Amino acid sequence: MEADKYNQDVFQDVSSNEKNETDSILKSYNHEKENIISILQEIQERFGYLPSNIIIYISKQLKVSSAEIFSIATFYSQFSFQKRGKYLIICCDGTACHVKGAPLILNFIENQLGIKSGETTDDLLFSIESVACLGCCAISPVCVINGQIYGDLTIKKISNILQKLMKRT
């Protein structure tokens, strides 16, 4: 199973659009291997995740084995190999958030959406991720939804936020 998730799009050809986008990213980093992390960050920003066929394409362009690129990408928690939902809910579980009840909030969101942290709903609307600290400890507990930070959360507050998002979709 675990292997499948990295392999799902390995055999798909890179479309000409994807090729152009990737080439321009590679070019902006001078095709330098030492910039691989920055390159992967831009690929993820552009495509929302790291499609396996694009990683293979990059490996050919940079003359680095795809295994090496995968080994780097899997090391850093920022990278995702799966498509993520329209709304990415990042729940902070840093110490300050933790002692102020972050696990209860995460638990509530998981129950409401019927998925666990690290998963995406089947309709590709919501993804949940848990991170160690967003550095907004003074307004803990905190969640970030598509870049927007929500602080001083309570179950009531997050429940209202989720309901609004569900209505909007």
Next chain:
Amino acid sequence: MSNSYKNRTIRICRGTGCNSLNAGEIHETLTKLINEDNLSQFISIKLTGCHGFCQVGPTIMIEPDNVLYVNLKAKNVKDIVEQHLKRDEIVKELLYKDPKTGKSIKNMEEIQFFHEQYPIITKNCGKINPENIDEYIKEGGYNSIKKVLNGIEPIEVIEEIKKSKLRGRGGAGFSTGEKWDFCRKAQGSPKYLICNGDEGDPGAFMDRTILESDPHSVIEGMLIAAYAMGAEYGYIYIRAEYPLAIERFSIALNQAREAGYLGKKILNTDFNFEMELKKGAGAFVCGEETALMEAIMGKRGMPRPRPPYPATSGLWNKPTNINNVKTLATVPKIIEKGAEWYSSIGTEDASGTIVIALTGKINNSGLVEIPMGTTIKQLIYDVGGGIPNGKMFKGIQTGGPSGGCIPEKYLDTPLDYSHLTNLGSIMGSGGFIVLDEDTCMVELARYFISFTQNESCGKCAPCRIGTKRMLDILTKITEGEANLKDLTKLEKIANIVKKTSLCGLGQTAPNPVLTTLKYFMDEYKAHILKKSCPALLCKNLIQYNINEDICTGCGVCLNNCPAGAISGEEKKPHNIDLQSCIKCGICYSMCPYSAIIKENPKEELVIHE
């Protein structure tokens, strides 16, 4: 236009804290109203970084009246414009109220949170616009690099920093001057300088605030450091979780380059220095210097044994020096005011100030800068304003997951490197989390180990396997499944991991466990022997019930229970079925009448040792 008004500047805090509390909307509303009322010739609005008091955000500061308005909502803006800006009357309802006396306080300096502080590196934070280099220069910025390039020899700079007794603010506390000297003496070229902005400790945001609020002070510090050790190229590594810090620092880099502070022949001297920003990609271990260098070179961020130290063989095997954000931000101040001035602040063991992110169960959470040697008590009760909701203080975690938990009896300990080390904790980079009676120390230790276990890079066995085994035992304890032998085993493994791990992550990971074992053994024993959690936090060891005398039968709990465990007729006391309750705590936090009680199970459990 017949009206004339007093000229004023409104400083609006646009740090991450205030932004998340809708400072953006307040900024927009303010701009709109001022334009509509044709006040723009009298009033200027200035975006600033964070002044640290995130607890009461969003805030604005009106000058020259020196009035601080707190906890603002967009609807309050009109009152400020009409009353304060037009009629010169202070809007009393929006002032900060002292929680102890209930009195409204108008001036920022009179608020106890600020009154006790000693801002050196956070002096500009919340005061200047971080996106405008001219404002930094107006406050004396880039004067120190000018002074240095105007005839101070590199070796003299290093001697000055040594004399100031500045110690690295990243956690280890090594003498900054010595470190620079190693790199200066090292053979090889080019030499690299790295600023470590990979602030990964959960519960810490000192570096983020400085990068967001006063980025040029870090650039100037890097310039001085580079000149002193002969480095030509620099990197700043900022974690990806800090988008605003990355954005503001990029702006600052461009402005510094345009103004001629970066590049070739800086200020028409022979000094060349160029630098770039590298974004982290989410790995706590990259805060470790050898791992960070691997990450910059585009590899897996795994630490390597030292020696060789980075000073002799770092990036691409060239001499490299790594300093923390706060260390570098301090450097221009030392050059400006002199080593003697700096070393006169603080203690013999540690000179200068410490920047602390004070959070957790504390009234005034936020960013504070206090002289080294301030006691823990002063920090919590004077600056921090004590514990909220009349709860009891239980402990303070210093140094994040690498540090330890200090109990109440050591409240009079002065904050510096040696005192904290003696208590089994560390200074760390400055994330301090206050814990009250509702915090379970065993669960907290489990939380920290689960964090370090998750972040362990897996290169060395003690850290990879040891933290996993420690996590297993701690989880067993919090679930009420452990016996006293497990406790002995836990302590043994913790000591092995501490002594034998490859890098700082593993060597310090057991600290939260060892200190809680030392100071809070009662709680471990309660979990093991009584199968009860004194803080009523560990799910397996507590149960929820409804107080029938208080319950009004409103149905909020029944409608929100995800397990369908609550039953009862409308307007009659409800009941929780303990068998189907999943102990998620939703009813407890949603009940409008606080009728839900959390308790240790009543029946006496068999005690087996």
